[in-house]
Amino acid sequence: MIQTAQSAVGATTYPGRGIIVGKSADGKRAMMAYFIMGRSVNSRNRVFTAEPDGIRTEAFDPSKMVDPSLIIYHPVRVIDNKVIVTNGDQTDTIRDYVAKDSTFADALRTREFEPDAPNFTPRVSAMATFDGGDFSLDMAILRAGDAQGSCCHRVFWEMEKVEAGKGYFLHTYLSDGSPIPSFTGDPETVSLGDEDAAALAEAVWAGLNADNRVSLWTCTRDLATGETDTCIINANK
Numbered sequence: 001m002i003q004t005a006q007s008a009v010g011a012t013t014y015p016g017r018g019i020i021v022g023k024s025a026d027g028k029r030a031m032m033a034y035f036i037m038g039r040s041v042n043s044r045n046r047v048f049t050a051e052p053d054g055i056r057t058e059a060f061d062p063s064k065m066v067d068p069s070l071i072i073y074h075p076v077r078v079i080d081n082k083v084i085v086t087n088g089d090q091t092d093t094i095r096d097y098v099a100k101d102s103t104f105a106d107a108l109r110t111r112e113f114e115p116d117a118p119n120f121t122p123r124v125s126a127m128a129t130f131d132g133g134d135f136s137l138d139m140a141i142l143r144a145g146d147a148q149g150s151c152c153h154r155v156f157w158e159m160e161k162v163e164a165g166k167g168y169f170l171h172t173y174l175s176d177g178s179p180i181p182s183f184t185g186d187p188e189t190v191s192l193g194d195e196d197a198a199a200l201a202e203a204v205w206a207g208l209n210a211d212n213r214v215s216l217w218t219c220t221r222d223l224a225t226g227e228t229d230t231c232i233i234n235a236n237k
Contacts, residue, residue: 002191005033005200006207008169013209014039014176015183017087019126020204021137022167022192030128030135030221031167031192033204034075034085037212042066047234048215053078054091055217060236070114070121076217083221086125087172088114090142094127104138105156112152113144118179120144124170133223136160139170143182157187167192196220197231205233
């Protein structure tokens, strides 16, 4: 039996950062979510803020910010008929390549996992392309090929069509640990209902470990009209 999104994100105390993209059960809307978690003060000192073309992370308390290099970025960018969702500044790399009529995969071939040894956090990315009342989905993970981070393994998935009521969940870590084990295998399939963005956010937020969850963004998009509905939840208020 396929897990719900709420159950899937709660299967481990520390999935890290995660992306869910899929289609509502009635087949009428795309459904998207992105969350971040944190164990350090620096990682937890963040909120999501809405931008005209997506969202960005920012420090909740700027005085506590230590190193912004891997934690301040735009997780979501919208360009033309595409919505890009990632766990780092590769969002902008993908956007820039798309703007030049290049591809999602070509953009990510210029990037690798994060330089945060010994974890070498994977970069996870997704891009939904809307066309003709439906959408296709590209997903990717860039992870270290060995414990030393001496090489990068880039894995891509291309979904020409997403089945109604299903979503794909890709996250950075398999579980908590030291070092934290990177996600392996295909994106997890999750079941989706007909929730609006707020209800989807409530369900996913409830599934995330309460001690580690930091911020969550959800969005639904009507496939016929392009109308969007979004919701942001921040642990820091």
